[in-house]
Ligand SMILES: [Zn+2]
């Protein structure tokens with residue numbers, strides 16, 4: 001009996017091919033953690049095929065992708081990801097330190113982003129002046145999305161640009177008002193001056 005399907009199985013490609021391994025020994029993400037690690041690397045590298053695979057994925061889903069073990073380890077190598085981040089970002093504050101990112105508690109495969117601030121990646125922010133915690137605001141305006149996008153592009157902030165690969169409104173991105181202001185404020189000295197002293201911001205909004 002002929003078994004055509006076994007024969008003409010399309011050659012599967014390594015989605016992140018970046019090593020000299022051209023064997024057929026391809027593997028897939030083992031579990032959600034493993035996939036999340038790959039996706040994070042892809043967000044930093046702006047690697048479209050993987051980002052594409054992440055789109056339209058149901059919550060907690062793992063896409064059917066394949067890669068060489070060797071390619072994966074190069075692709076997700078922390079040292080090189082750190083150096084991409086370091087190169088892309090003009091470090092203005094400590095908040096961009098990639099080592100502080102908790103990759104475990106914020107699975108980025110779900111359709112919506114974790115309820116943390118897009119910028120400082122914390123859920124609540126302690127305001128010294130007011131002695132209260134600053135509430136998170138959900139991104140509901142496309143205008144805000146656009147403003148963040150422009151600022152991230154200007155600053156070449158790869159991490160934020162990675163988050164923007166999804167629509168912030170649809171993905172329910174959250175932020176602190178002050179972090180948002182700080183991030184989107186113009187770099188020009190005049191704008192910086194007018195933006196100073198904003199920690200007394202009214203923070204009633206959270207109902
Ligand atoms: Zn490969």
Ligand SMILES: [Zn+2]
Pocket residue numbers: 117118119120121122125175176179
């Ligand atoms: Zn924040």
